[in-house]
Amino acid sequence: MIGTAFASGFVLLKPRGAVDWTAARAVVIESDDWGLCGFTPSRGALDSIDIEAICPGEFPPVYLYSTLEDGATVARLADLLSAHPGRDGVPAVFQPNYIMGSLSYAASTPDNTDRIWRRAILPSLPEKYGRDDLWPAVRQAIAAGVWWPEYHGMWHYDPEDRRTTVAGNGEAQDAARLGLLIFPDGARSYELALDRDPEELIAELREGMGAFAKLFGRAPQSVAAPDYAWDRLRERMWLREGLRIIQAKREQRSLSKLEVTIWDRIWKVCERSWRYLTEKEIVYLNRNCRLEGAQAEDSSRHASTCIESVQRAWRSGEPAIVGTHRVNYAHFDPETVDVGFAALVHVLDQLGGDPEHEPIYLTDVETAQLLRSGTSLRSSGQRLVLRNLTHSRRPVRLPATDGRSMGIVWLSPRTTHIIDLPYAAAD
Secondary structure, three states, X not given: OXXXXXXXXXXXXXXXXXXXXXXXXXXXXXXXXXXXXXXXXXXXXOOOOOHHHHXXXXXXXXXXXXXXXXXXXXXXXXXXXXXXXXXXXXXXXXXXXEEOXXXXXXXXXXXXXXXXXXXXXXXXXXXXXXXXXXXXXXXXXXXXOOEOOEEEEOOOOOHXXXXXXXXOOHHHHHHHHOOOOOOOOHHHOOOOOOOOOHHHHHHHHHHHHHHHHHHHOOOOOEEOXXXXXXXXXXXXXXXXXXXXXXXXXXXXXXXXXXXXXXXXXXXXXXXXXXXXXXXXXXXXXXXXXXXXXXXXXXXXXXXXXXXXXXXXXXXXXXXXXXXXXXXXXXXXXXXXXXXXXXXXXXHHHHHHOOOOOOOEEEOHXXXXXXXXXXXXXXXXXXXXXXXXXXXXXXXXXXXOOOOOOEEEEEEOOOEEEEEEOOOOXXX
């Protein structure tokens, strides 16, 4: 009976909908940790800190010298993406998932003897992480249609964990004063932890989403849980606030179990499959390709493996969803950054250089729309990108410039249509 379930696709489900994803050859690039003020504000900040005395072995070394992105990083990515259009002429688009808040251990007296925790919500940044060129570069990348922000979280950790553990550890206090985002047991501090007050989580989510909408000019629609740790109650919380797309479902971690058994893994697969079958309001997306060149022993081979994963996803009838973290692009070691960018360039070059495998590039929002209806609409700078990936002619509704009436565009099968803004809606 178990074999029948596997054979029928119950456990290894393919995306539902009217789209032939093998023919579509779609690629989504999701990237976590953007906006996170950490791990270090400067190259030398770690020199005087005994990391092993604070969080022994908790973080891969490459993460410790990662930092908040600057405008040059965003501009470099934007130029790279703009130079790699898909087969429909729409450039590759990068989906940075943003952490919206930060805590800094700031002086409360002129002599620096007393310290308090100060909150900053994007676009505001702590003094040690000042980036004057960041937001102009982000606005330019969004206007170019290659930067599509989505939601990651408020802190990426439980803020009370940080306050409490830093208070009891002198070395951690020194690190906090320097602006370092390291504290005891930080790798196991979950923003969505079970022991956090649900009302506090809701308030943080609303504040973070409100700041996101103000900063980027639209509400987020997709979420990647910090540390991939969440549960069904957190899903319902997101849904109530308008987040209907959940990333990295396959990577989901338990909030209650640190040790995972083989039976836990089997249950996770079955539970995930059941959600795919029964969930009507949420779209779950799986990352089926990894692009973490800065963390790979052989970055060139790693990039080639990513390409193989993309092609495997297409053959399996899925959109290829690539996961790549900010650490690959924002780092104080120039070699690490070069390796991260080189891996991304290699993947985009290889995909774009093969006529038989040339992709189209989507965001989560477009992917979810296509799964639901076979058509999609996304603003891309000063354009609207409309797609119909079904085998029949279909209408796509678009908002009129007056915000009241609706325009309708009929799209031929398997086509992309670009509308320059402003546009005149149909009566």
